[in-house]
Amino acid sequence: MNLPPRKPEILAPAGDMTCLQAALDAGAGAVYLGLGAFNMRARSSANFSAEELPEASRRCREAGARLYLTLNSILFEGELAGVERTVRDTRRFVDAFIVSDLAAMRICRECGAAFHVSTQMSCSNSVAAAALREMGASRVVLARECTLAEVAEIVRKSGIEVETFVHGAQCVAVSGRCFLSHHAYGKSANRGECRQPCRREFLVTAVDRYGRPGAVDAGRDSPPEFSVGPHTVMSAKDLCSLPFVDKLAEAGIASFKIEGRARNPEYVRATTLAYRRAVDAVYDGSFGAALAEELQRDVSRVFHREFSSGLFHGRPGADQFTDKEDSASAVVKRHVGIVADYFVKAGIAQVQVQDAALRTGDTIQIHGASTGVVELKVPPLRRDDLEIASAGRGEWATFPCPRVRRGDKVFKLDER
Ligand code: SF4
Numbered sequence: 425m426n427l428p429p430r431k432p433e434i435l436a437p438a439g440d441m442t443c444l445q446a447a448l449d450a451g452a453g454a455v456y457l458g459l460g461a462f463n464m465r466a467r468s469s470a471n472f473s474a475e476e477l478p479e480a481s482r483r484c485r486e487a488g489a490r491l492y493l494t495l496n497s498i499l500f501e502g503e504l505a506g507v508e509r510t511v512r513d514t515r516r517f518v519d520a521f522i523v524s525d526l527a528a529m530r531i532c533r534e535c536g537a538a539f540h541v542s543t544q545m546s547c548s549n550s551v552a553a554a555a556l557r558e559m560g561a562s563r564v565v566l567a568r569e570c571t572l573a574e575v576a577e578i579v580r581k582s583g584i585e586v587e588t589f590v591h592g593a594q595c596v597a598v599s600g601r602c603f604l605s606h607h608a609y610g611k612s613a614n615r616g617e618c619r620q621p622c623r624r625e626f627l628v629t630a631v632d633r634y635g636r637p638g639a640v641d642a643g644r645d646s647p648p649e650f651s652v653g654p655h656t657v658m659s660a661k662d663l664c665s666l667p668f669v670d671k672l673a674e675a676g677i678a679s680f681k682i683e684g685r686a687r688n689p690e691y692v693r694a695t696t697l698a699y700r701r702a703v704d705a706v707y708d709g710s711f712g713a714a715l716a717e718e719l720q721r722d723v724s725r726v727f728h729r730e731f732s733s734g735l736f737h738g739r740p741g742a743d744q745f746t747d748k749e750d751s752a753s754a755v756v757k758r759h760v761g762i763v764a765d766y767f768v769k770a771g772i773a774q775v776q777v778q779d780a781a782l783r784t785g786d787t788i789q790i791h792g793a794s795t796g797v798v799e800l801k802v803p804p805l806r807r808d809d810l811e812i813a814s815a816g817r818g819e820w821a822t823f824p825c826p827r828v829r830r831g832d833k834v835f836k837l838d839e840r
Contacts (some may be wrong), residue, residue, distance in 0.1 A: 428676050431707055435587065436696040437471025437685040444480055445796030446693040447489075451497075451700035454490035455480075456522060458685065459514070462507055463494035464544065464616045470686040474513070481517035485601050489517035494685075496542035498614045499525040520562060533560040537778045540587065543567055546598065548574070553582035560575070563587055565681065569598060572736040576675035590665040591695050591723070592683025594734055596658045604658075622658040623729075627651055627658040632672045661746045664723065664731035667716045669766070672736075684727075687762040690757065690789055690835075691726040693797040713755075725837070727751040755837045763790060763832040764820060773825035775815070775834050782821055783814040783837065790825070792832030799837075800825060 436447035438455045447455050457480065458464075458470035472480055477493075484491040493514060493741050499507060508531045511521060515537040523529055524544035532539035541547060541556045541562040548567040554566050563585040566575060570588070581588045595602055595613075602613045611617035630647040663683070665672055672680065680703070682695045699721040705711035718733070729746040748753070754766045763776035773780060773790070780787070784805050805812045805821040814822035 425670065425674055425706075427673055429655055429705065430678070432673055432677055433490075433679040434699045434703060435679045435681040436692055437687065438472075438480070438692065439685045439687070440472070440689075441476060441480065441793040442689045442742075442791050442796060443687075443692040444483060445794065446616065446689045447696050447796075448483060448487040449796045450693050450696035452489055452696050454492060454519070454686070455484060456492040456494055456681075458494040458616075462497050462499065462503065462510065464496055464542075474693070477514055477517050491517065492520050492522050492540065493518045493536055494522045494529050494542070495700060496522050496544050497528050498612075499617050501716050504531070505546060506529055508535070511537050518745075522565070523734055526615070529559060531562065535577065538562050541590065543672045546601065550578045550581035551612055553578050553584050553586070553698060557582065559582035563678065565589075568663075569596070569735050570673060572737055573673060575672075575677060575736075579676040586676070587679035587681050588672070589663060589683055589734075590669070590672060590680040590699065591774050592687075593661050593681075593729065594660040596660050596731075599751040607623065622660075623656060624659075625651065625653070625656050626658075635710055656747060657745060659729065659748075660740070661730040661732040661744055662728045663734035663764075664720060664728075665733065665736065666698060666702055666719045666723070668736070669699065669716070670706045670711050673703060673706050687727055689797045690799075691792050691813055692798075694723050694726045721754075725753060725755040727752070754840055756840055757789075757835045757837055759834050760834040762834060763792075763828050763830055765830055766825075766828050768827070771772075771826070772822050773828050774820055774822045777815045777817055779817060781814050781816045786838045789835050789837060790828045790832045791835065792829050794831050795828045798826050798828055 433453035435454045436452035438444035438447055438457045444455055450479050458471045458544055483673050499716050504527055507528055511531050512535055515535060520538040522540045522542045524542040539561055541829050543559045543565040546567040547553055547564050550568055553564045565587040574650055575588055605618045606612040608621045609619045611619050628650045636706060680699055686693055702719055705715055729748050730752050732744045757823050758780040760782050761776045764776040765774040784802055786802045788802055805823050808823050
């Protein structure tokens, strides 16, 4: 196997500080995040505030990871000054901006800020990639439509760092060229507002010869309707590259990007850990089908809509569409309660149960902005020096636990 000397970076999404910490703890080489404007999750809650950015940057630098800020929506005239202000105000906290609009590229260049060209640009060939390099980009995130052979060729010919998505949700539409949400709701996917109508099931309703709904035949009081099936016909399965991650590394991709800035911390932790382990194994020679299967099982425990290999191996067929409108996760997460206290010297957590009962032997996760995600099997529970088998709603219990913090949220993970 002919591997480039430098391991590909594992680039994790972060929608909040808990996700960011989970990503760093899981071995991310870089994280990407947005600030609530000019990015592809602009209308979601998965954004950092300007006040949080210095802390996010501090944590990344301490962990030896890079921080990329997304500024990749289509820009309109009245937004240019805001983008420039954002770049100037934040560049000292940011290793690179992820942009797609030519105006954002020029602003970054004039401000002396490094920038990567977003997949929203749909860069799909080496000449376009080289042109972006000449325009000052230090990296290009290729369109998801490129096959692995095309990616390898672009890496070889373009002379610019290449990043590709390796995991997470995919669009049925060509990278960043979808108007379904805009058509249905007036909310543009290209402005970070996608309402994901592609994930729904659809009915076909008969119309009259002028295209108006309501072609009612004799004997009916409503137009005939047919369900389009047998599944959610436009909802693509998630991409999972774990079975062929060695081939991606060999292709010379500099950065493996995990989709999902709106995903929860356990998704960020599980996916980052899986790709970290996979890449490390590729480089130490221990990667193989058994490990790929194990890691695929790990990532199927968090949000996903079934898995496919995306477009890396060619054009998709019907088997690349899911019939799951929601998550196909093998695990159900239930809220247990909060960490009421943590005794640092003893390494003991006290948990106040507010919802689902806590039992010895449960698999739990504890989430917090400083804690990230801590997962453990619950050791024997105690209350007032007595061993107890469980704690129900309104009760508390203590148990040995890695460092967590007061106020952290506690969840249990039950197999489906
Ligand atoms: S509607 Fe679906 S295909 Fe279109 S941008 Fe949104 S998620 Fe992607």
